[in-house]
Amino acid sequence: MAPVTKAVAAPTDIAGLVAGYHHVRAHTRALAAPLSAEDAMLQSMPEASPAKWHLAHTTWFFERMVLGADERHVPLRPDWDVLHNSYYHSLGRFHRRTARGLLSRPSLAEVLAYRDEVDARMEAVLAGGRLGAGRSTALVLGLHHEQQHQELLLADIKHALSCNPLQPAYDPGLQREPTPAASRHWTGFDEALVEIGAPAWPREGAPFAYDNESPVHRVQVGAFELASLPVTNAEYRDFVEDAGYREPRLWLSDGWERVATEGWNRPLYWEPGLDAEFTLAGPRALDPDAPVVHLSYYEADAFARWAGARLPTEFEWERAAAPLPVAGNFDPRRLHPGGPAPAVPPGCPQRVFGDVWEWTSSSYAPYPGFRPLAGAAGEYNGKFMSGQQVLRGGSCASPDGHLRASYRNFFPPGARWQFSGLRLARDRA
Numbered sequence: 001m002a003p004v005t006k007a008v009a010a011p012t013d014i015a016g017l018v019a020g021y022h023h024v025r026a027h028t029r030a031l032a033a034p035l036s037a038e039d040a041m042l043q044s045m046p047e048a049s050p051a052k053w054h055l056a057h058t059t060w061f062f063e064r065m066v067l068g069a070d071e072r073h074v075p076l077r078p079d080w081d082v083l084h085n086s087y088y089h090s091l092g093r094f095h096r097r098t099a100r101g102l103l104s105r106p107s108l109a110e111v112l113a114y115r116d117e118v119d120a121r122m123e124a125v126l127a128g129g130r131l132g133a134g135r136s137t138a139l140v141l142g143l144h145h146e147q148q149h150q151e152l153l154l155a156d157i158k159h160a161l162s163c164n165p166l167q168p169a170y171d172p173g174l175q176r177e178p179t180p181a182a183s184r185h186w187t188g189f190d191e192a193l194v195e196i197g198a199p200a201w202p203r204e205g206a207p208f209a210y211d212n213e214s215p216v217h218r219v220q221v222g223a224f225e226l227a228s229l230p231v232t233n234a235e236y237r238d239f240v241e242d243a244g245y246r247e248p249r250l251w252l253s254d255g256w257e258r259v260a261t262e263g264w265n266r267p268l269y270w271e272p273g274l275d276a277e278f279t280l281a282g283p284r285a286l287d288p289d290a291p292v293v294h295l296s297y298y299e300a301d302a303f304a305r306w307a308g309a310r311l312p313t314e315f316e317w318e319r320a321a322a323p324l325p326v327a328g329n330f331d332p333r334r335l336h337p338g339g340p341a342p343a344v345p346p347g348c349p350q351r352v353f354g355d356v357w358e359w360t361s362s363s364y365a366p367y368p369g370f371r372p373l374a375g376a377a378g379e380y381n382g383k384f385m386s387g388q389q390v391l392r393g394g395s396c397a398s399p400d401g402h403l404r405a406s407y408r409n410f411f412p413p414g415a416r417w418q419f420s421g422l423r424l425a426r427d428r429a
């Protein structure tokens with residue numbers, strides 16, 4: 001897969017919007033290029049979606065939110081609306097998420113043709129400079145939305161391919177470099193009143209941020225220490241070999257229930273011998289110094305307890321990350337945690353962005369004064385603020401240019417198929 005340049009984040013000028021649109025749309029196509037039509041319709045579990053659906057849904061989003069905002073637009077495939085609407089009650093009916101893998105029609109070729117047609121319409125609109133404020137806002141949201149689905153596409157196809165006894169690679173040509181061994185240290189932070197979050201976009205004219213990141217508010221954060229690196233495969237293997245999955249006192253009750261009912265005894269894609277794992281390049285030897293990946297919140301929490309530490313709150317995490325450049329392992333030629341990491345100033349935590357999403361101990365909840373976006377986009381984030389945990393930092397499957405220190409990802413605590421790991425924290429003595 002060819003490398004791509006960093007995405008245009010959130011421009012409001014037409015030239016920037018055109019460049020951002022071309023970049024994001026082309027990157028999705030590049031990510032889907034290694035997949036056959038059969039691959040692209042696999043749905044291996046209720047929470048995952050077929051790649052074909054991701055390709056169609058992201059396109060539908062632009063058609064409904066941008067093209068459809070002009071009353072002169074004639075819907076291209078109104079009969080498909082029910083298939084590709086994900087969860088927007090305000091935009092009509094939608095097919096069951098759990099049954100997306102049953103949609104053999106439209107074919108992959110038809111979906112790709114639909115993408116081309118929407119792209120042509122979008123480019124005509126952009127070329128004519130006929131975007132008003134409302135539609136340019138929807139376009140920027142659509143670009144960030146599609147970037148989220150780029151990562152979901154990779155996580156979902158990885159799970160689907162892992163279910164095949166042949167252990168097929170998504171792309172056998174993905175690169176891998178060993179992770180340099182590094183000793184972990186603790187960075188200390190004094191108690192402070194910390195500014196958390198991002199200004200509301202687009203209301204405050206600030207750079208793009210999702211509505212769940214605003215408003216900016218102050219939080220009293222006690223003294224704490226944060227590990228300089230995420231937990232590694234070698235460290236997590238010690239936990240497994242120390243009977244970590246057989247000691248109920250390490251686990252939250254719900255987590256222990258999952259261990260018992262689902263037979264968890266190692267990270268999702270590890271081989272029973274604890275020496276290899278399934279990757280998007282197929283099975284590979286475990287890199288001992290790479291960040292451990294594909295853990296649930298329950299596993300991350302149990303490991304932290306075993307290690308005599310805890311997970312950071314999302315506020316502790318953001319406080320540590322805010323001064324750092326958003327740089328890390330986002331290379332689409334790798335798509336796996338580990339390898340060389342960018343240098344950071346002495347004493348600062350490393351691998352904060354990229355590699356693995358880091359589970360926090362914070363429940364996904366609205367910030368004080370939270371206001372969802374107007375219109376249908378108001379269903380994007382706020383209605384999911386129940387029963388989920390916040391993850392921070394981004395992963396090796398996140399598109400470069402998509403992230404920031406205030407970014408809040410969220411998944412149910414039992415989710416393992418995302419590129420999720422952990423970083424330890426502890427109270428400061």
Ligand SMILES: [Fe+2]
Pocket residue numbers: 057086145149
């Ligand atoms: Fe979506």
